[in-house]
Amino acid sequence: MDSTSPIIYVVEPYGGSIRRHNSALPLIYWDDAAVTRGDGIFETLLIRDGHPANLQRHLDRFRASARLMELPEPIVEDWITATREAVSEWSQRSDEDATCVWTYTRGRASTGRPSAWLTLTPVSDTVLRQRRKGVKVMTSPRGFSIDTSLPGVEEATEGGSPRPAPWLTVGAKTLNYAANMAALRYARSRGLDDVIYLDPGTGRVLEGATSTVITVRAGGKLRTPVSGGDILPGTTQAALFDYAETHGWRCKAKEMTVERLLDADSVWLVSSVRVAVRVTEIDGVKLPAPDNEDEVRELINAALGAE
Structure with a gap:
């Protein structure tokens, strides 16, 4: 697989599946609050030497952001699991730094269910x-x-x-x-x-x-x-x-x-x-x-x- 192709995992906010998503396929619906209102939160983590750096502080801020936005409490164990699966996949491609972004939104207006996923991509040339x-x-x-x-x-x-x-x-x-x-x-x-x-x-x-x-x-x-x-x-x-x-x-x-x-x-x-x-x-x-x-x-x- 192309080393620049994003690694995407969907995290079910209420528990359940953590699944790999094909980056060539759509993920967000037209009525997701992330698109229509910018209504959601995110965290950006550095992936270095095969692990997410500063993980606990990111988890703490992610949970605090969710509380402030009145989103359901993130299931920390699921975010950690999804992150480690994505990192494991990245480590098979490269030993370079990578960028991991957690995204958690209000979700679809038609269902009222939040949306959540993470992406892992190479660090950009501009950052380097x-x-x-x-x-x-x-x-x-x-x-x-x-x-x-x-x-x-x-x-x-x-x-x-x-x-x-x-x-x-x-x-x-x-x-x-x-x-x-x-x-x-x-x-x-x-x-x-x-x-x-x-x-x-x-x-x-x-x-x-x-x-x-x-x-x-x-x-x-x-x-x-x-x-x-x-x-x-x-x-x-x-x-x-x-x-x-x-x-x-x-x-x-x-x-x-x-x-x-x-x-x-x-x-x-x-x-x-x-x-x-x-x-x-x-x-x-x-x-x-x-x-x-x-x-x-x-x-x-x-x-x-x-x-």
Whole structure:
């Protein structure tokens, strides 16, 4: 089989079959809420060395997202089984990294039954290039703001309350990524690779379009913006901080501005599949490569394998 052909497994949300799906055949119905409303959740996992990296944190966030979206509780064992079957199949094709995406939707309007599946595909050439060469970014307001005083917001974004303000999906990793993708297209039309969002009122650094911002500072310090309210907690950042603290790094979430990005030793965007890409330019200002670039990269890669 072609090594680039997707591996797809359907997961029955209420239990039952976990079945391999032929990628050449249709899977989603015309009235599925994923298509008509973007109503659903997803998680993206890195497959490396024959196993899903950072699995427990992804499971925790997946379950929290389902609760926030009032979807039936995912049957964790079934998602793990489907993932491991897909990974086993991938491992027979290649020993390279792969991308695994779990998708869980409200389902068909005509049946009221949720839909769920996972796909496993090769890591894209764009991601591989960005890992090697880094990214040039622009900063921008996100275009909307979140009132963090609304009831349940802080608890929701930290995975605490299962019943936040019912009109909010903040804290859930939803399928509605149209604005993020539009921001990336705009950046690329300007010869850039990515966007770092800022709070328009304070200039506070929030997050990347699909990533968490990390800075490395002298004295073995790692910093990231404070999550909660208007920043989705990152699974890769959490794994990094837990691992780095046991290896002598001082890790802390702190509010930061663009100035604090520019005076850092290095700035990184971390996410599940890109893992770690160094920011080489912010708003036209070039950032020199730090002396410890390889050390930081190895630290983040090691953190994802420390399970």
